[in-house]
Amino acid sequence: MSDQSRPYRTAAVIPAAGRGVRLGPGAPKALRALSGTPMLIHAVRAMAASRSVSLVVVVAPADGAPEVKNLLDEHALPERTDYLVVPGGDTRQESVGLGLAALPEDISAVLVHDAARPLVPVDTVDAVIEAVRDGAPAVVPALPLADTVKEVEPGAPGDPEPVLGTPVRARLRAVQTPQGFDRDTLVRAHESVAVDGDGATDDAGMVEQLGAPVVVVPGHEEAFKVTRPLDLVLAEAVLARRRANDGF
Ligand SMILES: Nc1ccn([C@@H]2O[C@H](COP(=O)(O)OP(=O)(O)OP(=O)(O)O)[C@@H](O)[C@H]2O)c(=O)n1
Numbered sequence: 001m002s003d004q005s006r007p008y009r010t011a012a013v014i015p016a017a018g019r020g021v022r023l024g025p026g027a028p029k030a031l032r033a034l035s036g037t038p039m040l041i042h043a044v045r046a047m048a049a050s051r052s053v054s055l056v057v058v059v060a061p062a063d064g065a066p067e068v069k070n071l072l073d074e075h076a077l078p079e080r081t082d083y084l085v086v087p088g089g090d091t092r093q094e095s096v097g098l099g100l101a102a103l104p105e106d107i108s109a110v111l112v113h114d115a116a117r118p119l120v121p122v123d124t125v126d127a128v129i130e131a132v133r134d135g136a137p138a139v140v141p142a143l144p145l146a147d148t149v150k151e152v153e154p155g156a157p158g159d160p161e162p163v164l165g166t167p168v169r170a171r172l173r174a175v176q177t178p179q180g181f182d183r184d185t186l187v188r189a190h191e192s193v194a195v196d197g198d199g200a201t202d203d204a205g206m207v208e209q210l211g212a213p214v215v216v217v218p219g220h221e222e223a224f225k226v227t228r229p230l231d232l233v234l235a236e237a238v239l240a241r242r243r244a245n246d247g248f
């Protein structure tokens with residue numbers, strides 16, 4: 001539940017400390033360029049585009065915080081947007097936890113947004129924030145699936161895997177970011193869910209483990225995660241389409 005005595009300020013925590021192994025060799029994923037601008041800067045701008053976001057906390061690769069701070073100093077953000085840079089951890093869960101620990105006292109609502117989703121439109125960001133402000137402790141943007149999904153018994157890479165079942169597709173959603181939270185709920189989730197192996201794959205799942213309700217709002221196709229090389233091609237195409245639509 002939100003503390004009504006606190007002023008209502010929203011911050012975005014951007015975990016950007018991953019290596020991007022699935023993208024292939026090169027710089028840490030968040031620092032790779034899309035149309036000449038680092039992916040992280042696109043992601044920060046996507047959060048700052050919302051008038052409700054007054055602080056962005058970037059969680060940088062552990063040894064790259066000064067470089068990331070310089071990068072942010074070089075790229076203009078709206079005057080209303082402050083930013084902080086903190087070093088990240090070994091898993092996404094730890095990186096988000098380190099970002100949360102850096103939040104100032106007066107923040108009531110938190111977005112957690114992957115640096116790897118640089119092109120999320122501002123309308124999606126605002127829809128998540130609005131649902132949190134309307135009282136949902138945890139909100140995720142998500143889309144219906146185009147593929148049928150099978151549950152399998154995982155085997156060695158390349159080996160046939162026995163199918164265990166086929167979940168009803170109409171009940172499934174592919175979850176994106178930014179995920180939005182009442183701050184106290186998210187902090188409680190991070191304090192109570194231990195990092196196990198590679199850690200939790202999303203923050204809303206940790207809130208589910210608390211037993212708190214999580215709701216879905218419509219996601220957006222352009223909020224896809226840049227994970228594999230083909231995603232870079234798609235991201236460049238989306239940016240080219242935006243430039244064409246903006247008349248540049
Ligand atoms: N230790 C980690 C691992 C991931 N992330 C961030 O979490 C987001 C989602 O993770 P993912 O897309 O899986 O990025 P990587 O972990 O970099 O990718 P890969 O698994 O291919 O290495 C990314 O913005 C990534 O930078 C992070 O901050 N700290």
Ligand SMILES: C[C@](O)(CO)[C@H](O)COP(=O)(O)O
Binds near residue numbers: 174202
């Ligand atoms: C948080 C997330 O983007 C929601 O789909 C996703 O779970 C991140 O997964 P990753 O394997 O850490 O990229």
